Amino acid sequence: MPRPASTSPGPAYLLGSSAGERQRLLAQGDLLRDVARQLLDRLPLADQARAIDVGCGPLGVLDLLSDKVGPSGTVVGLDNDERMITWARESIAALDLVNVTTALGSLPCDAEPLFDLTHCRLVLINSAGPEAIVASMVAATRTGGWIAVQEFDWTTWQCEPPHPAWDRLKFLLASVFGGDVHIGARLPDLLREAGCREIQTMAYAFSWRPGDLYQTLLLYFADLFAERIRARGINPRTLTGLTQELGRHLAHPATVVRESLLVQAWGRKAR
Structure with missing residues (x-):
């Protein structure tokens, strides 16, 4: 079968490929597993x-896709980061996903139509x-096949009670993030513009409390992008x-974080 990817690595993943990011992505997959399964269940x-x-990362939804296509189907995990592909292969082996393979690279604009379902999650953002x-x-x-995407929209990403440090950090982060932090609304x-028909959408809202992984996600991103934020003229002491x-506000037992809205959209290839 021809490789479904370009041999060029493509743009670098904005959040990097550290061991910490690997763990975050695996934990993220666990948090979003049920809603991802619901999406795939809608696609015959x-x-x-x-x-x-x-953009499968260290696992993505490869295990769910493996179940979806069954033993007679096949799944490809594609990523343009070599470390991510190495970790994906480790996950595939650990979970014994015998119908899943991997490819390093990115899809070319003139990719051969090989797939009945093409999926990405939190890649476009x-x-x-x-x-x-x-x-x-x-x-x-393939014509008549499905394209499915899952992305966040930061509009709903807020903390309750509100705090000015949250608003300031979120604004600074959005200005340096590099992608459209409201991409979910555009799916x-x-x-449609890419030629899909029968387009449908679903959205999910999550809330987090102290001790939950995503309660402090804004702080994680602020640290990850600290150099870019400082390059915007923000004093390091101000950022700290x-x-x-x-950090103190988010650790308070009464503080709740309303996560970015997770938007799912899917449609069929018309021609």
Whole structure:
């Protein structure tokens, strides 16, 4: 079978490929597992279906896709980061996903239409060119096949009670993040413009409390992007003060974080 990827690595993943990011992505997959399974359950596939997870990271939804296509189907995990692919292979071996393989690279804009289901999750928000990614996903999908995407929209990402340090850090982070932090709201239009039909959407809202992984996600990102934030002219002491203030607020038992809205959109390739 021809490789479904370009041999060029493609744009670097904005959040890096550290061991800490690997653990965060695996934990994220656990948190979002049920809603990802609900999405895949909505997509009918024929026997011997082929599926691909674009930007699979250390696991993505490869295990769910493996179940979806069954023993007669095949799944490809695609990522443009070599460390992520290495970790994905470790996950595949540990879970004994015998119908899953991996590929290093990115989908070209003229990808051969090999797949009955092409999926990505939280890839577009980390890209400066989401339109090109969606177009390549559609190109890689057979006529009548499914394209499914899952992305966050930061509009709903807030803490209760509100705190000025949250608002300031979120604004600073959005200004340096590199991708469209409201991409979730654009998913139906992106699919439509790429040639999809029968487009449907679903959205999920999550709330977190002290001790939950995503309660302090804004602090994690602020640390990860600290150099970029400082390059915007923010005094290092000011940044440290903001993170310390917010850390104390988020640790309070009464503080709740309302997560970014997770938007799912899916459609069929018309031609």
